[in-house]
Structure formats: C-alpha cells, structure tokens
Amino acid sequence: MNVPTTHTETAHLIRHGALEFDTARVFATDAVDAPDRSLPPDEPDWIVPLSTWLTAREALSARLHPVGLLIGPADDPWSLAPEGESRIDASAWAFIAIDFPSFTDGRGFSHAQALRQHLGYTGELRAVGDVLIDTIYYLARCGFDAFAVKAGHDPHKALSALHAFSRNYQRGYADLARARGLPGGGAQ
C-alpha cells in the first residue's frame, strides 16, 4: 500500500524541459472522491497506486482518461511485467509516477533504472513527493523526464538545476550535457 505524498496544491511540474501547472491527484483508496471508494472517477489527472492498478487492471484499462501509475519505494516495478518476461505494456497509462516520500530514500532511483533499462518503458516517468531542486539532476540522469517540484522549492531554480553539471562520469545513465547538444558530454 502506497502512502501518497503529493498534494494538489503543489502546483508546479517540470515536463519535457518546461514548467507547467501540476493538476495531477493521487488517488487514495479511502478518498471521498471515489464513488464506490475503490476507483477514482473517469476524468483526467488521476494517479493510482500500483496496488490499485493490480486489483482493477481491467476497469482502469478501459477508461476514457488513462490513469497515471504510482510506484512507491517498496513496490517492485518488475511485478508489472508478465511472469518470465522483461517487457511491460504501458499502453493503458498516462504516465508512470515514482513516489519519493523522503528524498533520502533512494529506492526510486533504482526503480527508474529498472523501468528504463530493463523493462523497456519509454513513456513519461514522473518524480513526485519530496522532489528538491537539489535532487532533480540525479533524477533526470536516472531516466525521469517529469518532476513535480515540492512546495517551497522555486520551480524555476529546479528547472535550471537540470543543468547543474555539464559533465558526468557514469556511463549508462542519461547524459544531460549531451542532450543539450554540448560537445564532449560525459567523460570521454
């Protein structure tokens, strides 16, 4: 069971390298918004925890408005792949969100790598929760391309923090310098 840590009033989302308002809401299974208290209404912007997805996969796949999928630190992204396979079918999701209840819990970084490197996920990967100006660079290198910046952290500074470093060492992680078209990004 995930403990949602995003709030609708946390207004700023960095997505595709630009700022926009964050209108997404995390569906809590005890939320009043849910008519039958098990699923959110079929309208845009809902994010559902992995546990909700796994129990209501068919109903959620058939919606007019696809949901975002929330993966918490203790969840296993590999559980999204059919037994024995290493590819996931992402067609029913608007995006995948990985929750950071605290920025010091680094499991979400490895989840992102599993999705990007091993499970073939190419859709939007959004960091939600305790997302700081100071962690956004690492997040982006691990494969996140959307960031719900936490309240109190200047979203414009968060946007510039995507360029905190122009060189990196680790191969196999996104090279943001190269993505910006700088020559010689990363260690040669």
Add this chain to the structure above:
Amino acid sequence: MYIYDPVDQQVVNERVAQFADQTRRFLDNELSDDDYRPLRLQNGLYIQRHAPMLRVAIPYGMLAARQLRTLAHIARKWDRGYGHFSTRQNIQFNWPRLEDVPEILAELAKVQMHAIQTSGNCIRNTTTDHFAGIAPDEVVNPLVWCEIIRQWSTLHPEFAFLPRKFKIAVSGAHHDRAAVGVHDIGLQASEEDGVIGFKVWVGGGMGRTPIVGKLIKPFVAWHDLLAYMQAILRVYNLHGRRDNKYKARIKILVKDLSPEVFGEQVEAEWLRIKDGPSRITQAELDRVAGQFTWPAYDAALADHPDDTDERAAAEQAFARWLDRNVQAHRQPGYAAVTLSLKATGCPPGDVTADQMDAAADLADQYSFGELRVSHEQNLILTDVPRHQLYTLWQTLKPLGLATANIGLLTNIIACPGGDFCALANAVSIPVAQAIQERFDNLDYLYEIGELDLNISGCINACGHHHVGHIGILGVDKAGEEWYQVTIGGRQSGGADQAYDERGVLRAGGAAIGKIIGRSFARAEIPDVVEKLVQTYLAERDSEAERFVDVVQRVGLDPFKAGVYGDDAARAKEAVVQ
C-alpha cells in the same frame, strides 16, 4: 599523482558552485535544516560539538606537496592552525565557520581536491594500501583502480541516497594493508589465467555490529568490476533496511539474506548489465592510467654509495627509526619513509600547519613532491633515495616527525573523541596520551614489538578499536565515561592462516577483537594495558610471536586473569565445575 583532466576539474568546480548555492539558500531560509543536512553531509560538512567539521577527501591517500600546502593554508586561514588525519584517508578541520565552507571548497578545487561524499549515506572516499604502487608484493597497482572507482562513484545518480554509508577498500597486494575485510566492499587483486581481477568481499564493517566481510565472488575480471559493483549497490539500495539506521548497513542485509542468497541476487542483476555501458574498456583503463604521473626513478641509485647501514650500526636511535619507519620499495635504491604523527603529547593524527608545510618541503626535496596519508593516521614520503635516509632522519627530528614507533604500541589509532565529536560517549585523545606516557621507554616498546592499539570514543568505531590487537572503546554508563577493552582484533594480514618466514603461525584476514570483561574507568586504562602486555610477555614463545599471535594461540583466559586477577579466573573455574 593523478592529474585532473578538464572533465574532472569541471565536475569539482560545478560541485563547489552547487554547494555554495545550497548553503546560501540555507542561510536565507530557503532550504530547511532537514533538507540541508543530507546535502551538506555529502560535502563532508558536519555540525559538531564546537563548530562545523569539514572532512576533505585525500582520494586513496595520494597527496601532492602543493595540495598539502593548501591544506596548511586552510588550517591557518579558516581553522586554528592544524588539521586531523582521519582513519579513512581524509583530513578534518574542526573549526571552520559554515559561511566560509564554500570558499574553502573553492580553494581546494584549485589544487584538484574536494570534500565530495566524505560523509552521508553514499559511496565514500575509496581507500587503499598506503604503500600502493611501491610495495614489492603487488599483483596490480591499485591506485589506477581506485581512481576508476572514484570517478564512477562521484555524484553517482542512482546511489546518492543509500540506506547508509558505503565504504570501499582496494588492496593490490598479496599482503592486505587496506583492511578489505572490514569494508562494505573489499576488493583484493588477484590473477586468473593471466587476467587481472578482484576477489570481492562484501558486508564487512565495524561500528555497532562488527563483522568480517564475506567473499561473495572469488574472481571478477577487471573489465567487469564496475558492473559488478553496480549490481551490489543496486541490490543494497533496493533491499537494505531503511527503517532502523542501526540495521541499515549492507552487512545486515548480507547476514539476513545469507551471503549465498545475497550473492545470487547480485549475480542475477550483474548478468543483466555486465555487457552494457558499465563494462570497462581497455581504452578507458588506459585513459585513466595515462592521467597519472609517476616518479622518474633514477636506476643508477641502485648502485649509489649508501652509508645507511654503517650509520645504523653506529647509532641505535637511527637504527630503530630505520627498523620501524622505513619500508622496502620495489625500486632498488629507494625506500618509503613514514612520518609518525604519534609523538607523545600530540593527539594521534593531528598535524599543525607548520608541520604540513615542512612535510611538503621534505616531499619536494626527497620524494618527487608526493606523499601518502595512511589509515593509521601518519604521513608517508613514498620515494626517498636510500642514501639520503640519514640526512632526512636528522631533518625530521626537530620537526617532531621522527618518532620511531610505526607498528608499535604508541602508534595509536584514535578518533577525535569526546573532545570534539558530538557522537562520542567518551574522550579518546587523553586516553591515548596517558598510554603513550606510560609506555615512553623505547627499549620496553621494542621489547613488546608489534602491537596495534586502537581507541574509539563511541560504538561508531572511527578509531577502529575492533581491529586493534588491543582495542579500547569509550562507553557511556549513566552519564559517566567508561572504557571497554577488546583483544585479538586485527585489520589485515595474509589471506589465510600460515607460518611466516620466522616460523610463527600467523592468522589470516581481518578479525574482530573480543571483549575481555567489565569496563574500566579512564584512569585505570594504562594499568590495564600494562597488565595485558605483561601477560603477553610471559606467554610468548619468542620475540617473533606478536601480541596478537599469542592471543590467537592461547585465547583470552590468561589475559583475563592478568587483568582481573585470579579471583576472576577462580570464579570462572567454579562455574565450569
């Protein structure tokens, strides 16, 4: 020395800029204390008992003279004229102002130094053998491998927020001087079918739950090293405990899963990534190795007239210094010289700015401008021409750097303890001094022979008490300082138990010391050490049998009887009967 290329310099410069901005935001209340803490720790900045403490990395212990002069300058300008070498090839400044730290880091960056990941729950500064690159018994020079690991671990995007700190040690030699058995990952170089690689030990460590690491992979070829470590870190990052900081180190995960199951999980992850971008290419290895400059040894020195032995025969003090502080070198005509920072009356590992400048000058004059820092908290001139040893020794004496006690009881490893550290339960430095004063007779010290005595002011074990032949641990009992004593620990040695060339059975690998009994008041400690030493001298078969060998052979009981008296021994017998 490793010389930064433009990428290395830019990474460090940008880190300085990032930290300056974080500190400014903190001071302007834009960044909360809770958010700033993990960020500043990852730049080596603690808030300590008296002031912030800044820990600066000396990666794998290599230090150039000009870098040491910068450390001296920092000590004078922003500290109180001295620094403290830690047990992990770092230097600590105990009195900087928080506001000044960004400027200090900028100063360090000018000489290719930094404080990146010297603290925090991330991959720390990688440590190695302080005789790396010059020891005659090396399979491979570990310095290049340490630099490859430094680059890989620096600002690693996936492993910046681990369950707990993570320490890696590398040994390139047959005889382990890097204590690989008490690190989160210990790598020991070996060779298989002509290919260089590493034995991989995981889950060793000291602290609250001291344990010797487990060998989970007998051989990882060099090109697979980073992918294999990535797999270890990934398994740990995902599955290490985060609910209890005392159970969060990788050693607990390895223990809970069993080394076999942990190894299988690592293997499965490794097989997924081993042929990916983390595989080290020959070109990458050559590139990093090519950034090192090595001393231009003079081959003719092998035959240079050298009166060292005659001088030693004539002057016992010089002979003792040669015996203890001078180490064989793989290059004929050269020797490595340890400058002891363990003179009686000086806190172990402390070095004044003047001593730093003097050591830097000596390095320029005698040792190609290079030094090493050892985890035993001493400085080493690695490449001294043998025929200059006597002149060097005479120069060292007035500087207080010629104490001939390397490997002896007074070469005490100690953390800063309760005098400085907010975590400590008890002081360390005054205990070290009291012991040094008790054992100030050099003849007696020599008679005792090799003995590692390590002191930690608390269970975090920064003073490595678990692996001291005699270990002393400060504990808190109802607000009072007490000291627990262990014996039989050792940091390293050969891989397996074996008879050495002197016919003495030496235990292999690292070992955790065992507690001898009830703890002691501070004033009792010199007497306790004296009794342990007396017991050893009475029990040993020969001078070649060291304190730790005797503990291994006879066990704890004679030592307990020596310390606590026959009453304790009788009480034990009564229980047995």
